[in-house]
Amino acid sequence: MFKKLSLALCVLTISLSCKSQDVAVTDTIIDSYADNPKLVVGIVVDQMRYDYLTRFYKKYGDGGFKRMVSEGFNCKNNHYNYVPTYTGPGHASIYTGTTPKDHGVISNFWYDKEEKKQVYCAGDDSVAAVGTESVVGQMSPHRMLTTTFPDENRLFTQMRGKTIGVSLKDRGAILPAGHTANAAYWFHGKDQGHWISSTFYMTDLPQWVQDFNISDQAESYLKVWNTLYNIETYTESGSDLNTFEGGFNGKETATFPYDLGMLKETNWGFDILKATPYGNSLTTDFAIAAINGEQLGQDEITDVLTLSYSATDYIGHNFGVNSKEIEDAYIRLDKDLERLFNYLDTKVGKRNYTVFLTADHGAINVPAYLQSVKIPSGYINTLERQETFEAFLNKTYGTTEIVENISNNQIFLNREKVTALGLDLEAVQQRILNEQINYKNISKAYTATTMSSVNFSSGIEALLLKGFNQKRSGDIILVNDPGFISYMPTGSTHGSAMNYDTHVPLLFFGKGIKHGQTFHKTEITDIAPTMSALLGISFPNASIGQPLGFILDLENE
Structure with a gap:
């Protein structure tokens, strides 16, 4: 009986002590946030x-x-x-x-x-x-x-x-x-x-x-x-x-x-x-x-x-x-x-x-x-650019299927098709870049290989690099001339x-x-x-x- 009573008192003391510590810990947590904005x-x-x-x-x-x-x-x-x-x-x-x-x-x-x-x-x-x-x-x-x-x-x-x-x-x-x-x-x-x-x-x-x-x-x-x-x-x-x-x-x-x-x-x-x-x-x-x-x-x-x-x-x-x-x-x-x-x-x-x-x-x-106020600007002729590019792909590779998608000023290659044609990926990227850079209102172009291997620290190139995700971005990155957009003739856009x-x-x-x-x-x-x-x-x-x-x-x- 005495042992059970002693054990109970011990458990009660420990329990009260733990509760006291919990309160102290909670108070400390609240105090640590007191200087922060609510x-x-x-x-x-x-x-x-x-x-x-x-x-x-x-x-x-x-x-x-x-x-x-x-x-x-x-x-x-x-x-x-x-x-x-x-x-x-x-x-x-x-x-x-x-x-x-x-x-x-x-x-x-x-x-x-x-x-x-x-x-x-x-x-x-x-x-x-x-x-x-x-x-x-x-x-x-x-x-x-x-x-x-x-x-x-x-x-x-x-x-x-x-x-x-x-x-x-x-x-x-x-x-x-x-x-x-x-x-x-x-x-x-x-x-x-x-x-x-x-x-x-x-x-x-x-x-x-x-x-x-x-x-x-x-x-x-x-x-x-x-x-x-x-x-x-x-x-x-x-x-x-x-x-x-x-x-x-x-x-x-x-x-x-x-x-x-x-x-x-x-x-x-x-x-x-x-x-x-x-x-x-x-x-x-x-x-x-x-x-x-x-x-x-x-x-x-x-x-x-x-x-x-x-x-x-x-x-x-x-x-x-x-x-x-x-x-x-x-x-x-x-x-x-x-x-x-x-x-x-x-x-x-x-x-x-x-x-x-x-x-x-x-x-x-x-x-x-x-x-209208004589500042260089304008609109990209997307259809003309696409037709010219498709003609280039057919002439160079015999197919347009080598390109899988074009969006967000990026060209995504069909890498399985590149391999099936026995082509070198980097060479294809560079050849397409060389073609695109000649198009009207494209001021710069870079390959994914360049973006993955060169550490640009300034200029537009540095901004492109920070926007480039190796797993998600395309094979060729395009930059349009300042003031030129692919958009309707009314309203503003960005990007x-x-x-x-x-x-x-x-x-x-x-x-x-x-x-x-x-x-x-x-x-x-x-x-x-x-x-x-x-x-x-x-x-x-x-x-x-x-x-x-x-x-x-x-x-x-």
Whole structure:
């Protein structure tokens, strides 16, 4: 009896001691996070050229872009350090701290040499849609090969810190949030107008998302889009009526105003919102609902919200970078940012959150407009180039089957056919390069062999190298002349190594950020290690960027 009592007392003492230690350990964990921001918000504005920040600056209020500049740090010479400058690679590179060479997202779509078909950067047939029956919900980050800084924050906090991704575009929500995200949500327009996800994250939408979807918030934006201010004051953009803009089906001219309710049926239903500033307003509404619904930033362990504003990209592609529509979109986005920051001030606390804002790429001025002001530019005659190339292949090799695919300015060879014809792969690559370099508006060409064996450290060649993935990229890489694009004659596009595509804003503000500005060159891959340094966590596993120590103000926090 005495032995049993002694044993019981011993077990009780040990148990109480362990519980005491657990409490102490938990307290230590919480204390270790106390100096970190409660919430990090990463904002990517799709297709935001750097000069949108300066060109429209006088039109902005004090609470959006100007607040970030006046309270935070402005990196004025921030560039992409690789090509191609597309949405998928851009979002992946911002959050992984590396380039397509390592993270593997070499484009939005690319030809998969193993599957022998075109694949989508976020497509995943192994998952099901949540919130819709459409295949647009079959998405995940599985094609991205490396971690993001939100992944590293999840690992560091033993999965206590949440990560939520939000964007109109699936890839804009999924790739930044990473592999361990609690959720990523994107907008399904058409006849639905709902925010959706996939079974990669969940089996059912949370109640707060269901409530948002049935609130008819999306439908409330199917109204007239007119300029926020008098159109005569929009002196930072071109004339409203011109020949350089696309417009909407069902409206004769690309001029204000646009009755979205009337135009909805001929412009893919709710998807019309994506090409208006209201798409960004809806994204802000949903982001605020996510902060509240997921209780982001409500404890001492850092959460991450990845937020991508996609409407600016759709508007730029449709109307061009010098349009009244673009100017109005950024004036209205500034208001949405102010609304978001005011909510964060109230919900999380002014000195409890950190924000960065950048873009996934810039955009070229409409070449037709550039031509009208005598700047070298134009459009690639893709059909003529293809016919000439096919004639060369038939004459040289007796078949066109030696080429398997041409996409993203890359030529993919059919390596089995090369072997069957008894040809040397490197010799074929070089001979095709020698042919292509003679074509109109091709300024440079490189083989995969060169990209795999030469370490370029400067110029466009260095950018090509960082965008080249040995397993996924093509056999010949082509570079078009500056100012020349393969695109429709209206609207803007992107993808090149030129400054109009690589130079994008980079703003930081909030907890742990100094006030200042610099013309020192920064690169897009510096963002993730900077945020990791701020949080005291591991850098993403393939990060090549450098922490921007000059923006961090850790001593005064």
